[in-house]
């Protein structure tokens with residue numbers, strides 16, 4: 001349901017909510033999302049025509065004067081998008097739009113469409129790269145000439161073997177992308193035997209076309225009380241969750257259009273359009289066996305404060321933060337997230353700063369101070385970590401869960 005921030009007047013707090021039983025699942029849901037961002041390039045004749053002004057400012061003139069259809073992804077029809085999402089194995093649950101963004105909430109995450117770029121984020125067992133040609137085709141169908149930039153990324157999967165063949169290994173994903181963008185470059189940020197972040201990027205032009213910045217927070221092993229907020233219980237609605245979890249307050253100083261969804265029996269997704277032009281999205285898998293949440297936005301002001309607020313919503317055992325921006329922009333955002341003390345109660349276990357294509361990337365991995373320490377090499381170390389965790393969440397003894405302490409490997413790299 002689409003609402004505005006002002007609509008979040010009152011809703012039950014977490015303490016008013018009754019007891020919830022975790023569903024028994026055969027296979028844990030794979031929360032980790034594949035993210036594909038494609039930016040398109042207009043034909044040269046259009047670029048030359050508007051050398052002295054932005055396309056956006058002049059597009060109406062173009063339509064009136066040349067009687068050519070507008071080259072704009074926002075013209076795409078939902079039906080055409082849905083056909084492509086079928087190939088990915090997901091569907092549209094809901095949509096909200098401003099004059100600069102169309103945001104689709106998907107059965108498995110989100111799709112954002114802007115004038116000349118789209119961002120598709122899908123989780124579970126979706127086959128995102130199966131439709132890469134179709135996504136490119138969407139741009140061409142509204143008159144774009146070629147792909148200007150591509151960015152594909154994903155964190156490590158919980159169960160890579162459960163993924164469609166192409167997505168089981170980053171090497172295969174890279175090969176698929178290279179079939180279309182042979183000058184693209186594949187990288188990994190972070191240690192490959194830990195919570196690392198895989199990315200592939202391609203840029204046709206020598207200099208970035210716009211000033212872009214994306215902040216992502218990827219969180220594992222959520223606090224028990226926090227994850228319980230994302231279960232459907234009684235008459236709890238998505239809007240109640242958005243309010244009680246604190247998601248409605250993330251961008252309190254902006255005008256935010258919110259489209260949220262609470263799954264049965266649990267799971268939550270929200271898309272937000274900020275000040276008509278920027279976006280944020282949050283997705284939550286609250287099942288204990290594989291609890292996971294992700295946050296992403298291109299609204300990078302006050303990034304350090306924002307990351308703190310996001311982490312406070314979920315209190316994960318561990319999380320990674322990434323900032324990817326154009327080389328020429330947002331140095332302050334990278335600077336803000338460089339602090340080893342970014343979030344109180346968390347210890348930074350890894351930090352990386354890199355420059356490639358036209359992009360600058362910051363990657364940092366944090367662990368709850370309750371669990372920080374060397375990897376458990378025997379039962380005693382594990383028991384000590386588990387005991388600490390049990391103390392901290394009084395009355396809620398935890399079963400040892402290998403993911404709670406150190407993540408499972410994705411097998412031999414490549």
Ligand SMILES: C[S@@+](CC[C@H](N)C(=O)[O-])C[C@H]1O[C@@H](n2cnc3c(N)ncnc32)[C@H](O)[C@@H]1O
Nearest residue numbers: 029031123263266267268283284285286293294
């Ligand atoms: C909210 S969706 C989005 C997942 C997101 N990538 C994440 O984990 O943060 C996943 C959650 O919804 C639950 N869910 C319930 N019904 C679902 C459905 N039909 N499709 C996808 N997820 C569903 C899953 O069990 C899981 O807890």
